[in-house]
Amino acid sequence: MAFSVPSLVVLVMIFSSPISSFSCDLPQSLDVGTQETLTVLGQMGKISLLSCLKDRTDFRFPQEMVEASRVQKAQALSVVHEMLQQIFNLFYTEASSAVWNTTLLEQLLSGLHRQLEDLETCLLQEMGEEGSLLGMKDPTLAVRRYFQRILLYLQEKENSHCAWEVVRVEIIKALWTSSSSSLSSQLLG
Template sequence: MVSPLCLLLALVLLYHRPASSLDCDLPPRHGGPETFILVNQMGRLSLLSCLEFRKDFQFPQTLVDGSRLEKTQARVVVQEMLQEVFSLFSTNDSFEAWEETVLDKFLIELYQQLEDLEKCLEKEWKVGLSALGSEDTTLAVKRYFQGIRLYLKEKEYSSCAWEIVRVEIRRCLFSINKLIRKPRK
């Protein structure tokens, strides 16, 4: 059963448009240990028992490795990734796979990070700053998450499939942290 709080948060984010600019300091919670702790606590199965479910989701590593993204573009990518993670874990199928209390905390943490990003973007918009994120980078993020969704559907949302996705999302969150912390122009 989907908790009412998470359902409300999901609806807010589904109708929320990606922001276009960001040039402010984010609170320490962005990329902080709380998100990693929560995603680790969600694990219910031994990863070893799910090895035959492994899949390379082809994470768009060029988004976090190279220095081709300006600070504003990097923030747009971070926002898009966080929205996709939130959307993925807000589904009914996700609520059936994870312990509800930990999942709720994880979604609330993601939501708070997205709100912080939105506040920064609103401030920038008011002072007339606007730099659009590259459509190619946003499309790469969307393709990556679409691949994850198709994989879950193909594996009929099994416990092992969700465990593999949880580990992949942990990798994604690590990359988001790397993107946030990387010095930009």
Template sequence: MAFMLSLLMALVLVSYGPEGSLGCYLSQRHMLDARENLRLLAQMNRLSPHSCLQDRKDFGLPQEMVEGDQLQKDQAISVLHEMLQQCFNLFHTERSSAVWNTTLLEQLHIGLQQQLEDLDACLGPVMGEKDSDLGRMGPILTVKKYFQGIHVFLKENEYSDCAWEIVRVEMIRALSSSTTLQKRLRKMGGDLNSP
């Protein structure tokens, strides 16, 4: 009986994640990383935003996607992951390395990578068999189109300092909005895999 109780206790402990909750859970560290990434983006400015007013553009941030009020849990996790992955890719190019302070840029890469790793633990169980269907879902395509517009803008403006400054400000806006989605996912509690 004592052996069975010990075995049961061990199984329960293994089932719990580092934050003490069953299933997928966005840790407090994930939220701190999100705030730190916003702080880093704010520190990266090199130009006065006023000097680039002529280059401003409305990229059509999909507010309903990044705030997630109408998304199911699996969609919300996928949208957040896509937002972070696209932002990571955007700032992880040779052209962005030439523009930004390399120390701040590297810290941003690390912070975004950490957030992506946190979400990978959630994304695996959520996606399961629906992997290919989830990639085609409207919310993910909307986020991809949003970032495609940003890439086109940079290319059309020949990756100028002002173009990057406009994009930096836009990423602050996008990631700030996505914190609403992250908070919603945290409030959903430990098991994000339930309907």
């Protein structure tokens, strides 16, 4: 099942020259990464969510981070990077590999890893232009807390198949929300 949504994640051209000449072309590549991630996450679904209704929970997605109207581009990049890193960490566990199809899981992790590497280039470039992120309120703290709630939920549910299914759907929703927010607009602007 393919999802048609604006994208959140970034793929950039990486050149073998010094960082100062790296290209960070967000508008051109924004759609590709999210589309790939959402497609793979969609394909990973194995069980019906109807059978897992009792396991649903509100992870309290940090809406304030994605709807911030005056977020700087470096902060937006930082939030996107943190989200992708946390998604990667979440699915790069022994518990995750026990639940998901190995081929799809490897495809997801490979795509996320590639996107993270590319996004780091943009983040380094943007930090150089806007100055250090030090001194700014940590824009990723709310994202980390959100993923901490997800990890605690999985532990409480003993990494059950239903718990992972609820988390998979939550991650799709979080990516969708982030990609259609002012955060995504800031990255394009």
